[in-house]
Amino acid sequence: MKELLSGNEAIARGAYESGVTVAAAYPGTPSTEILENFSRYPGVYAEWAPNEKVALEVGIGASLAGARTLVAMKHVGVNVAADPLLTFAYTGVNGGFILVSADDPGMHSSQNEQDNRNYARFAKIPLLEPSDSQEAKEMVELALDISEQFDTPVMLRTTTRVAHSQSLVEIGGPGARELRPYQKDPQKYLMVPAFARLRRAALEERLVRLREYAEQSPFNFIEWRDQSLGVITSGISYQYVREALPQASVLKIGMTNPLPEAVIRRFAAGVKRLVVVEELEPFIQEQVSSMGIAVTGKELIPNSGELDTGILARNFSEAGLLKMPVNAEAEGSTRSKAPAAPGRPPVLCSGCPHRGLFYALKKLKLTVAGDIGCYTLSGLPPLEAMDWCVCMGASIGAAHGVSKANPAMSGHTVAVIGDSTFLHSGITGLLNMVYNNGSGTVIILDNRTTAMTGHQQHPGTGSTLMGTAAPAVDLETLVKALGVKRVKVVNPLDLAKTLAVLREETAAGEPSVVISRCPCVLLTKAAKPAVLVEKDKCIGCKVCLRLGCPSISVKDRKALVDPVSCTGCGLCIQVCQEGALVKGGNGDA
Amino acid sequence: MLKPVDILMVGVGGQGTILASKILAQAALETGYDIKVSEIHGMAQRGGSVVTQVRLGEKVFSPLIPPGGADVVLAFEKLEGLRLMSFLKPDGTIIINEQEIPPVPVLVGAAEYPPGIIEYISSAARNVVAVNALAIAEKCGNVKAANVVLLGVMACRLPFAREVWERALADRVPAKVLEANKAAFAAGYEYE
Ligand SMILES: Cc1ncc(C[n+]2csc(CCOP(=O)(O)OP(=O)(O)O)c2C)c(N)n1
Ligand code: SF4
Ligand code: SF4
Numbered sequence: 150m151k152e153l154l155s156g157n158e159a160i161a162r163g164a165y166e167s168g169v170t171v172a173a174a175y176p177g178t179p180s181t182e183i184l185e186n187f188s189r190y191p192g193v194y195a196e197w198a199p200n201e202k203v204a205l206e207v208g209i210g211a212s213l214a215g216a217r218t219l220v221a222m223k224h225v226g227v228n229v230a231a232d233p234l235l236t237f238a239y240t241g242v243n244g245g246f247i248l249v250s251a252d253d254p255g256m257h258s259s260q261n262e263q264d265n266r267n268y269a270r271f272a273k274i275p276l277l278e279p280s281d282s283q284e285a286k287e288m289v290e291l292a293l294d295i296s297e298q299f300d301t302p303v304m305l306r307t308t309t310r311v312a313h314s315q316s317l318v319e320i321g322g323p324g325a326r327e328l329r330p331y332q333k334d335p336q337k338y339l340m341v342p343a344f345a346r347l348r349r350a351a352l353e354e355r356l357v358r359l360r361e362y363a364e365q366s367p368f369n370f371i372e373w374r375d376q377s378l379g380v381i382t383s384g385i386s387y388q389y390v391r392e393a394l395p396q397a398s399v400l401k402i403g404m405t406n407p408l409p410e411a412v413i414r415r416f417a418a419g420v421k422r423l424v425v426v427e428e429l430e431p432f433i434q435e436q437v438s439s440m441g442i443a444v445t446g447k448e449l450i451p452n453s454g455e456l457d458t459g460i461l462a463r464n465f466s467e468a469g470l471l472k473m474p475v476n477a478e479a480e481g482s483t484r485s486k487a488p489a490a491p492g493r494p495p496v497l498c499s500g501c502p503h504r505g506l507f508y509a510l511k512k513l514k515l516t517v518a519g520d521i522g523c524y525t526l527s528g529l530p531p532l533e534a535m536d537w538c539v540c541m542g543a544s545i546g547a548a549h550g551v552s553k554a555n556p557a558m559s560g561h562t563v564a565v566i567g568d569s570t571f572l573h574s575g576i577t578g579l580l581n582m583v584y585n586n587g588s589g590t591v592i593i594l595d596n597r598t599t600a601m602t603g604h605q606q607h608p609g610t611g612s613t614l615m616g617t618a619a620p621a622v623d624l625e626t627l628v629k630a631l632g633v634k635r636v637k638v639v640n641p642l643d644l645a646k647t648l649a650v651l652r653e654e655t656a657a658g659e660p661s662v663v664i665s666r667c668p669c670v671l672l673t674k675a676a677k678p679a680v681l682v683e684k685d686k687c688i689g690c691k692v693c694l695r696l697g698c699p700s701i702s703v704k705d706r707k708a709l710v711d712p713v714s715c716t717g718c719g720l721c722i723q724v725c726q727e728g729a730l731v732k733g734g735n736g737d738a
Numbered sequence: 739m740l741k742p743v744d745i746l747m748v749g750v751g752g753q754g755t756i757l758a759s760k761i762l763a764q765a766a767l768e769t770g771y772d773i774k775v776s777e778i779h780g781m782a783q784r785g786g787s788v789v790t791q792v793r794l795g796e797k798v799f800s801p802l803i804p805p806g807g808a809d810v811v812l813a814f815e816k817l818e819g820l821r822l823m824s825f826l827k828p829d830g831t832i833i834i835n836e837q838e839i840p841p842v843p844v845l846v847g848a849a850e851y852p853p854g855i856i857e858y859i860s861s862a863a864r865n866v867v868a869v870n871a872l873a874i875a876e877k878c879g880n881v882k883a884a885n886v887v888l889l890g891v892m893a894c895r896l897p898f899a900r901e902v903w904e905r906a907l908a909d910r911v912p913a914k915v916l917e918a919n920k921a922a923f924a925a926g927y928e929y930e
Binding site: 313385491697 | 750763764767772773774775776777778785786787798799800801802804805817818820821823840841842843844845846847848849850851852853854855858862
């Protein structure tokens with residue numbers, strides 16, 4: 150039976166069918182749905198870890214205990230997990246271990262577009278790259294087999310277009326689940342220098358054997374067609390090549406580390422012109438080139454952003470490698486008269502609690518060291534209340550650095566960080582600020598969820614990925630234990646109180662934490678009645694528009710509140726100086 | 739040999755494009771097509787653009803429709819239709835919902851919602867079907883079924899049997915709103 154599955158659903162299915170019993174991850178687009186789907190299969194265990202490093206370490210334990218194990222994360226998550234990964238490559242596994250890295254060329258929802266294939270090479274571990282959902286499922290099984298056969302963690306690298314595209318997948322039954330027995334073996338698992346040196350040598354021996362294996366892998370295959378042009382490709386790029394260059398001979402590499410050198414040489418010898426088509430870095434191209442083979446690639450296609458059929462067709466025909474039928478581009482002439490289409494950027498939802506906090510920060514003209522989550526949107530107009538954002542957890546360290554470098558900025562700089570992000574990697578930053586006698590104000594945006602990636606549970610929510618109840622961390626107690634003496638809790642939808650607390654805390658001259666607590670509006674089912682406009686009182690001053698709420702507009706000098714989308718959060722009522730915006734419902738509502 | 743069909747669905751988060759693409763995919767599957775569906779739905783917030791690409795054929799490679807390659811552009815919102823009409827083939831069909839959802843730059847007065855979108859599209863594309871899907875859905879008993887009205891308008895132009903569509907609809911829509919959705923689908927199917 151065939152089903153239409155996304156790459157992520159197929160990976161979850163593949164794990165289930167290959168007998169994986171333990172999976173761990175921290176959410177991150179485009180990887181999140183892997184664990185969400187896997188956790189629904191019978192008889193498996195899956196968890197959200199507070200960050201990717203912990204997820205990987207949980208995976209190491211599960212593998213050592215003998216279970217087939219899957220760990221998933223977005224590309225930047227591997228940066229966080231890199232430390233255990235690079236030494237796990239030394240110890241090797243017991244139960245098969247697969248790390249899914251979901252890369253995001255084009256940065257649909259990421260802060261950078263690093264090419265994580267480099268991590269596989271760096272760690273000297275096998276790397277598989279699927280090009281559709283069926284391959285994604287098959288490669289999970291293969292990865293686990295390779296992992297056990299060669300005693301190594303294996304990386305499966307997807308990209309957004311594989312992870313989030315759906316295609317047909319042949320569905321099989323659940324796999325056999327057997328725990329391999331654990332055997333104490335310090336020389337293999339206890340990475341002190343003397344033993345690590347032994348494993349370092351084992352790592353190289355393993356790579357030699359993996360190179361031989363790669364030559365035989367059915368996922369590295371040649372499709373001979375016209376031999377005047379040969380294309381080496383991997384992952385989603387294979388699909389673009391097949392569509393844009395249907396005549397070209399193709400070497401599709403499914404296992405991209407280590408590369409199958411003999412296969413590549415055979416292919417290169419059989420074609421007149423050799424081109425590598427890969428997204429992002431010249432990962433394959435540079436290695437082929439260093440084999441002494443004449444090859445082009447990045448000379449023809451960009452090394453940033455996504456590829457597609459159009460880019461390949463254009464660039465190959467410009468290079469004289471493809472005769473393209475002249476397209477009916479004539480349509481363009483009429484299109485030039487097209488009315489300009491204003492953008493539709495994502496915005497904080499109507500009723501989002503983050504809005505109140507950032508409106509207050511803007512009012513106080515503070516420098517805001519930002520972090521990543523829904524709230525990062527408050528850096529865009531009209532709120533424009535965040536100065537920078539680098540990576541998860543960076544806000545607190547950066548704010549502390551600012552105040553140490555420039556005391557004049559210190560009373561005016563705050564760090565803002567979401568609850569999930571604080572638990573991911575903010576705690577150590579706060580500990581550092583306290584320890585090093587900092588004086589900053591840290592605002593934890595406690596909306597009781599990981600909203601940005603689709604509302605996952607985390608250690609503060611009181612429940613787990615498997616749906617069981619769990620202890621919820623008490624943020625007040627936690628930050629006090631780190632040594633913060635000043636801890637305040639505010640409701641960000643109460644503007645006057647929020648402003649007062651922020652004024653007081655930024656003036657305090659010692660570390661302080663403000664917990665801005667109000668659940669994400671998409672979690673609260675029952676909205677309050679929509680705000681009403683008293684037309685005769687409205688003077689059309691547009692002060693309410695500064696909130697950037699998608700429910701409010703001003704037409705013909707009168708405010709309008711959309712009764713369908715307004716959640717009645719009441720922020721605009723507090724912002725309007727004319728009393729023109731009033732609570733909806735009639736008292737008893 | 740099944741004729742390849744490329745369909746681009748565009749709209750605003752919350753308009754039900756995802757349900758529409760699921761029904762379409764199921765109908766295509768039953769008809770025997772190879773299918774690829776690509777969806778970019780970055781963030782959790784409501785209100786951003788949503789673009790779904792559905793490609794059908796004997797064998798589909800890329801999940802992405804090249805610009806100028808869509809046989810059908812199904813626009814759930816006018817401005818989104820305008821934004822993505824460059825994907826339409828010269829002889830393709832654009833089906834466009836007359837609903838306007840102003841984006842935040844328009845709401846805050848930083849940009850204008852372009853007037854005359856339907857007029858422009860009618861002058862620039864050969865096959866244009868403009869539909870007031872909200873009004874039709876309301877008549878059928880559920881405004882939320884506007885997505886299914888639009889699906890119906892598209893369905894009668896695609897090479898699948900009507901019963902196949904109706905089965906897919908019944909599979910995908912919750913029982914308690916099925917009647918209204920069936921009526922909405924029929925109204926779309928028989929539109930024009
Ligand atoms: C290392 C890393 N892992 C995951 C992500 C994806 N990601 C970005 S923000 C975020 C969490 C947001 O949750 P929270 O801090 O609670 O803010 P909210 O979205 O709820 O406002 C996640 C998972 C990332 N950018 N970097
Ligand atoms: S999903 Fe929640 S946290 Fe994110 S913008 Fe919407 S209301 Fe705010
Ligand atoms: S509702 Fe109040 S704030 Fe908004 S335009 Fe009218 S008077 Fe100004």
